[in-house]
Amino acid sequence: MSELPLLRVENLTREFTSSGGLFRPRKRMRAVENVSFDLPRGSVTGVVGESGCGKSTLARLVLRLLDATEGRVIFQGEDLGRLPPLALRRTRRRMQMVFQDPYSAIDPRFTIARAVLEPFQVQGLPLTTADQAEKAADLLRMVGLDPALAGKYPHQLSGGQKQRVGIARALALEPNFLVLDEPTASLDVSIQAQIIALLEELRDRLGLTYLFISHDLGLVRYACDRVIVMYLGSIVEILPTAHAAPRHPYTKALIDSSFAPDPTQRKPITRLSGEIPSAYQRPLGCAFAARCPSASNLCRSTRPALSQSPHAVACHHPHD
Ligand SMILES: Nc1ncnc2c1ncn2[C@@H]1O[C@H](COP(=O)(O)OP(=O)(O)OP(=O)(O)O)[C@@H](O)[C@H]1O
Numbered sequence: 001m002s003e004l005p006l007l008r009v010e011n012l013t014r015e016f017t018s019s020g021g022l023f024r025p026r027k028r029m030r031a032v033e034n035v036s037f038d039l040p041r042g043s044v045t046g047v048v049g050e051s052g053c054g055k056s057t058l059a060r061l062v063l064r065l066l067d068a069t070e071g072r073v074i075f076q077g078e079d080l081g082r083l084p085p086l087a088l089r090r091t092r093r094r095m096q097m098v099f100q101d102p103y104s105a106i107d108p109r110f111t112i113a114r115a116v117l118e119p120f121q122v123q124g125l126p127l128t129t130a131d132q133a134e135k136a137a138d139l140l141r142m143v144g145l146d147p148a149l150a151g152k153y154p155h156q157l158s159g160g161q162k163q164r165v166g167i168a169r170a171l172a173l174e175p176n177f178l179v180l181d182e183p184t185a186s187l188d189v190s191i192q193a194q195i196i197a198l199l200e201e202l203r204d205r206l207g208l209t210y211l212f213i214s215h216d217l218g219l220v221r222y223a224c225d226r227v228i229v230m231y232l233g234s235i236v237e238i239l240p241t242a243h244a245a246p247r248h249p250y251t252k253a254l255i256d257s258s259f260a261p262d263p264t265q266r267k268p269i270t271r272l273s274g275e276i277p278s279a280y281q282r283p284l285g286c287a288f289a290a291r292c293p294s295a296s297n298l299c300r301s302t303r304p305a306l307s308q309s310p311h312a313v314a315c316h317h318p319h320d
């Protein structure tokens, strides 16, 4: 029998309503729509898609930093939506987030030691002064930083060092699951490679499971075991291995526009031709139809469902 996944997401949907105005009616849109997937323990799963496709909303839903309109998140067998506040807070120790922008994620008034130990304070877990110094030094060493940085302030650190502090803070409570939301997007390419190497090493050493979000499919295929591709709030394809040949025309277009063999030379996806439709006016059929070279009348009238196979694809005319 296969092991239970660490995390299971079932039919997750999040609606937002526009504020409207005197002559403008309020409109509703689904930033994340009917998203389901499992994360096996110890896996690194990428989530990729263009800006606005719902990646960060999905990240916040998975950690229950945002309530779902519909659907469930089951973490280690517990339905997060049904946990009472105290139990949810306890479970949150096991699941942490690393943000894109280490500049805004760390309070500029905090020393580095205080920043990495903040989760203990948030969780109401007191540490003695001696324990604080030791714990901060251990966490800094764990992410490859000199413990002497503990007394410094964020503005005295480089971008890469700050992102290491962000990772150290996420690891403070010994979680087993990290959501990494574009963890290297604000860094230089050479620093990006170092952070990816650090994340790989930490995963191996600590047995972590990652949900790795990025708009850069090249980076995701380099760093992840499998890849979820999103378009306008929905999953359009799940690549069961990072190098599986794409079956969805959108994934294919992303790969064609981002390919570079050397990971340090990779550039973010260039914009595909054609406009992404507005989520406030979702087309009737396939959301990718207006940009798709294979679009047929069926595509324009009927929305394709995501197939159930391990290599799931939502397309009426997938590539072989
Ligand atoms: N609090 C909110 N209220 C209204 N709309 C929102 C809210 N948060 C996100 N959205 C909308 O939901 C959609 C998805 O946003 P999200 O931030 O999840 O995208 P993303 O894939 O992370 O984009 P990026 O790559 O730019 O970070 C966007 O259209 C966004 O405008």
Ligand code: SF4
Pocket: 248, 249, 250, 286, 287, 288, 289, 290, 292, 293, 294, 295, 296, 299, 304, 314, 315, 316, 317, 318
């Ligand atoms: S369903 Fe049709 S329009 Fe949509 S991606 Fe597939 S071929 Fe293209």
Ligand SMILES: [Mg+2]
Pocket: 055, 056, 057
């Ligand atoms: Mg985002």
